[in-house]
Amino acid sequence: METTGQLLLTVLMGAFLLGVAAFLARVEDWRSYTPLGAGGGAVGESGYGHAEKPAGLIRWFTTVDHKDIGLLYGLYATIAFVVGGLMVMLMRAELTTPATDVLGSATFYNSLLTSHGITMLFLFGTPIIAAFANYLVPLIIGADDMAFPRINAIAFWLLPPAALLIWAGFFPIPEVIPAQTAWTMYTPLSAGVGNGNQMNVGVDLMLLGLHLSGVSATMGAINFIATIFTERAEEVTWANLDIFSWTILTQSGLILFAFPLLGSALVMLLLDRNFATTFFAVEGGGPILWQHLFWFFGHPEVYILVLPPMGIVSYVLPRFSGRKLFGFKFVVYSTLAIGVLSFGVWAHHMFATGIDPRLRASFMAVSLAIAIPSAVKTFNWITTMWNGKLRLTAPMLFCIGFVSNFIIGGVTGVFLASIPVDLVLHDTYYVVGHFHYIVMGAITFAGMAGIYYWFPLVTGRWYQRTLAKAHFWLWMIGTNVTFFAMVLLGYGGMPRRYATFLPQFATLHQIATLGAFMLLVGGVIWVYNIYVSWIEGPHVQSGDPWRLDETSLNTAEWDWFDAKRETSLAATDGGEEVKADGGEVVDGAPADDAADDE
Amino acid sequence: MDENPGLSEEYRRASPWPLFVALGLPIAELGILFGLVPLAVGGLLLFFGSIAGILRENSYVSSTWRGLAALSLVVVALGLAIWYWDGTTQSDLLVRAYSVLGTGVLMLLAGVGGELFAQDAEPTL
Numbered sequence: 001m002e003t004t005g006q007l008l009l010t011v012l013m014g015a016f017l018l019g020v021a022a023f024l025a026r027v028e029d030w031r032s033y034t035p036l037g038a039g040g041g042a043v044g045e046s047g048y049g050h051a052e053k054p055a056g057l058i059r060w061f062t063t064v065d066h067k068d069i070g071l072l073y074g075l076y077a078t079i080a081f082v083v084g085g086l087m088v089m090l091m092r093a094e095l096t097t098p099a100t101d102v103l104g105s106a107t108f109y110n111s112l113l114t115s116h117g118i119t120m121l122f123l124f125g126t127p128i129i130a131a132f133a134n135y136l137v138p139l140i141i142g143a144d145d146m147a148f149p150r151i152n153a154i155a156f157w158l159l160p161p162a163a164l165l166i167w168a169g170f171f172p173i174p175e176v177i178p179a180q181t182a183w184t185m186y187t188p189l190s191a192g193v194g195n196g197n198q199m200n201v202g203v204d205l206m207l208l209g210l211h212l213s214g215v216s217a218t219m220g221a222i223n224f225i226a227t228i229f230t231e232r233a234e235e236v237t238w239a240n241l242d243i244f245s246w247t248i249l250t251q252s253g254l255i256l257f258a259f260p261l262l263g264s265a266l267v268m269l270l271l272d273r274n275f276a277t278t279f280f281a282v283e284g285g286g287p288i289l290w291q292h293l294f295w296f297f298g299h300p301e302v303y304i305l306v307l308p309p310m311g312i313v314s315y316v317l318p319r320f321s322g323r324k325l326f327g328f329k330f331v332v333y334s335t336l337a338i339g340v341l342s343f344g345v346w347a348h349h350m351f352a353t354g355i356d357p358r359l360r361a362s363f364m365a366v367s368l369a370i371a372i373p374s375a376v377k378t379f380n381w382i383t384t385m386w387n388g389k390l391r392l393t394a395p396m397l398f399c400i401g402f403v404s405n406f407i408i409g410g411v412t413g414v415f416l417a418s419i420p421v422d423l424v425l426h427d428t429y430y431v432v433g434h435f436h437y438i439v440m441g442a443i444t445f446a447g448m449a450g451i452y453y454w455f456p457l458v459t460g461r462w463y464q465r466t467l468a469k470a471h472f473w474l475w476m477i478g479t480n481v482t483f484f485a486m487v488l489l490g491y492g493g494m495p496r497r498y499a500t501f502l503p504q505f506a507t508l509h510q511i512a513t514l515g516a517f518m519l520l521v522g523g524v525i526w527v528y529n530i531y532v533s534w535i536e537g538p539h540v541q542s543g544d545p546w547r548l549d550e551t552s553l554n555t556a557e558w559d560w561f562d563a564k565r566e567t568s569l570a571a572t573d574g575g576e577e578v579k580a581d582g583g584e585v586v587d588g589a590p591a592d593d594a595a596d597d598e
Numbered sequence: 599m600d601e602n603p604g605l606s607e608e609y610r611r612a613s614p615w616p617l618f619v620a621l622g623l624p625i626a627e628l629g630i631l632f633g634l635v636p637l638a639v640g641g642l643l644l645f646f647g648s649i650a651g652i653l654r655e656n657s658y659v660s661s662t663w664r665g666l667a668a669l670s671l672v673v674v675a676l677g678l679a680i681w682y683w684d685g686t687t688q689s690d691l692l693v694r695a696y697s698v699l700g701t702g703v704l705m706l707l708a709g710v711g712g713e714l715f716a717q718d719a720e721p722t723l
Contacts, residue, residue: 064612150656151616204631
């Protein structure tokens with residue numbers, strides 16, 4: 001049996017490598033008649049024209065263009081978001097009744113819980129930010145491409161295997177079950193100690209997948225740092241570097257220090273599980289060591305996820321306020337301050353573990369201090385809008401929704417930073433409500449703001465405005481219904497992570513589920529709108545679709561878009577794209593009014 | 599997207615190697631972690647072979663074979679490290695050490711052999 005398996009594996013591996021060799025031979029053959037060079041070949045003279053990329057699917061598998069990779073990241077993150085979202089819909093359906101009537105098994109609920117968290121944080125959150133950063137940062141700072149285009153492609157292609165490994169437990173593979181460790185993977189449970197089933201290989205696969213996603217994020221971060229430092233156009237100085245690139249730079253710095261630590265801790269955990277080391281065993285480093293290592297990564301991870309979305313909001317919100325970002329410098333300083341402070345707060349996740357009270361107090365102080373730069377940003381967004389000429393387009397609505405939800409998520413967080421309050425609310429739904437206000441209400445909202453704002457830039461088309469607004473309102477209401485109900489559940493003492501609960505919590509849980517279904521409907525509308533508009537939305541009619549020039553708020557990426565559009569029109573002799581009825585801007589209304597039918 | 603020239607579309611932007619670097623790494627990790635020899639060998643070959651390809655594409659090395667031979671030293675070192683660890687723990691790491699060492703030797707042979715006998719396969723600059 002053992003030999004047969006190994007033989008089969010050998011044959012499969014050999015066939016796979018042969019396939020790779022055949023593919024490479026084909027691609028290399030295609031390559032051999034274009035000038036090679038180290039990325040600098042003068043392709044324009046080769047008679048290859050502008051076709052600097054191969055056609056069809058091969059293009060997407062071999063691309064090193066930052067824009068293509070940005071789109072791949074975006075597609076990947078969308079798929080992960082849908083998967084993670086459907087997982088949580090199953091969980092919310094389960095939580096409509098106190099017993100496990102819907103899923104029938106608390107074990108399955110635990111698996112979904114673990115996978116939902118990891119999927120949303122590592123397979124949706126980080127990649128969707130990388131999508132924006134890849135597509136936009138080089139355009140905004142006037143770089144030809146990322147500093148290391150191939151590393152950029154490697155970083156992306158590590159993610160699909162990572163997702164397959166993380167979800168492996170859900171696939172029908174014999175004797176592999178999903179991890180049920182929650183995304184924090186606390187030892188000793190995750191070390192497979194005891195009589196549970198977490199010694200299963202599914203947990204190892206999940207840890208490996210997570211490790212890969214960390215490698216990917218680190219490679220991406222190195223690339224962004226190098227790009228922003230060395231590839232800026234001459235006119236882009238540190239003094240006028242845009243706010244989005246600042247947040248990406250800070251985020252990449254955080255990744256550089258945080259993710260390798262996660263990687264090392266995961267390897268130690270894998271060694272504990274498979275090779276009888278004792279890093280996290282009681283007789284070795286102890287289970288609390290895992291919590292220290294994990295949260296030394298885990299808390300900066302929170303800011304890795306939130307800083308770039310804050311950058312998107314700081315970038316987009318002024319465009320529809322008719323004013324420059326208020327206090328630009330201080331928004332940058334607060335970004336850097338958050339970046340530094342984020343490494344000094346990790347033990348606030350461990351107030352209830354019985355660590356030294358003097359340590360707890362210092363972590364409480366730093367945690368409270370981080371509210372200051374966060375509030376600086378919030379007040380700057382509000383003052384940017386103050387007396388501005390607001391245009392309530394879909395991206396602007398999502399920005400305002402971001403600020404609103406961020407305030408609730410932030411203020412609930414300040415209370416949690418306080419040790420005595422934390423000791424009461426620790427491990428309750430209050431915590432779940434708090435961080436979902438941030439990850440869903442703020443981070444995802446900013447992502448949506450970015451997607452709607454740059455949709456014309458990427459596709460040259462308009463989305464459907466009414467659907468976008470329906471999406472926003474369903475999500476704004478849905479988010480607050482779902483997660484405020486969770487805050488209240490937490491006040492009531494409902495512990496988190498349980499598939500079952502006491503009947504007294506049923507009403508609030510049902511309200512939360514109602515809100516979650518609003519989020520689902522909004523999400524379906526979003527996917528439909530993006531897909532259909534990409535295929536057949538009305539074409540954008542000018543190089544400045546948001547009419548930013550009127551308020552002198554134009555930015556570099558729209559200049560690029562304008563130039564590309566002009567060239568395209570010239571190349572096609574002003575071809576079919578300039579139909580007069582295609583979508584003229586309606587007087588006095590936001591530019592996205594142009595989304596009437598062709 | 600389209601193929602129209604913009605700010606940053608003046609040179610060719612495709613490389614076949616990154617995809618296989620990214621596939622080789624997880625396959626090699628799975629193989630080494632679980633002691634599955636075919637996966638360990640195949641994954642390492644794919645991973646380091648593709649890195650050699652990138653080094654050649656960037657002109658960091660003058661031929662893929664030389665790159666492969668140089669990288670084989672890294673693999674051999676890793677194999678020796680696992681072999682050493684086998685002596686320091688109770689776990690049996692010998693199969694893993696041999697598969698990594700074997701891969702390194704394979705790569706070295708391929709690199710030296712390719713350099714000597716397969717010159718024509720390399721597209722000339």
